[in-house]
Amino acid sequence: MRVRDLLDVLECRVEAGAAGLDNEVKGGYASDLLSDVMAHAGEGDVWVTVQAHQNVVAVATLVSLACVVVAGGVECEPEAARRAEEEGIPLLRSRLPAFEVVGRLYVAGIRARPGAD
Amino acid sequence: MRLECRVTGGDFQAAGEAAAKLKRTLRQVGIDAETGRRAAIVAYEAEMNIVIHALRGVLSVEISPECIEILANDEGPGIPDIPLAMQEGYSTAPEHIREMGFGAGLGLPNMKRYSDEFRIESVVGRGTSVRMVIKIASKGSQT
Numbered sequence: 001m002r003v004r005d006l007l008d009v010l011e012c013r014v015e016a017g018a019a020g021l022d023n024e025v026k027g028g029y030a031s032d033l034l035s036d037v038m039a040h041a042g043e044g045d046v047w048v049t050v051q052a053h054q055n056v057v058a059v060a061t062l063v064s065l066a067c068v069v070v071a072g073g074v075e076c077e078p079e080a081a082r083r084a085e086e087e088g089i090p091l092l093r094s095r096l097p098a099f100e101v102v103g104r105l106y107v108a109g110i111r112a113r114p115g116a117d
Numbered sequence: 118m119r120l121e122c123r124v125t126g127g128d129f130q131a132a133g134e135a136a137a138k139l140k141r142t143l144r145q146v147g148i149d150a151e152t153g154r155r156a157a158i159v160a161y162e163a164e165m166n167i168v169i170h171a172l173r174g175v176l177s178v179e180i181s182p183e184c185i186e187i188l189a190n191d192e193g194p195g196i197p198d199i200p201l202a203m204q205e206g207y208s209t210a211p212e213h214i215r216e217m218g219f220g221a222g223l224g225l226p227n228m229k230r231y232s233d234e235f236r237i238e239s240v241v242g243r244g245t246s247v248r249m250v251i252k253i254a255s256k257g258s259q260t
Contacts, residue, residue, distance in 0.1 A: 059161070
């Protein structure tokens, strides 16, 4: 599954980083704590969060995530969008609450990766 | 090979740049992805600790064929009780920083967990030094 396949599923729009829409989605992780994501998310994961500042993009880049989904209709900070564009990391924004976003990803076949440690 | 990056306390704009630079460099010199990931994690946590808690600091990295050595030295308040600071979930980060998703008390534990050697020293009122070593898996023994 590619990041672009998530757009309809999550009813989300691409805020920035469209260059990475063909990234393969290999798994998923949900958290609002940056260190927790650093420690447990894996390369190619979709990350669901309600954090929407530039450090989110820095973390996503460092662990080579497939994309970031900002849930709950939270506004992305302009600096986050600028950074996502620069790094080519898709920053997606959905009006759906995080719980619903994760549920839809699960139904679409995305799983947390075992041993993502 | 040696890398050195200055890190400024309170600068959340530039935060993560030192770790990103390290990750790019490791990829360029052909370090395997898992080792690169571990180095990026510990460097990022060390960098963020300086941004969150210290006035300023320097992240220096020495890359040899056997290992990656990361030193984070800062001028700052120091840590009065290191065993307490090493506990998962313990943090002294202020509320506005926690709201950004930092300060969950995972930084130091992550640094220890993802490095092969970890040493921390601190002088209250002066600053903190962290030294971390990540061994590079020799070719053929990579999993």
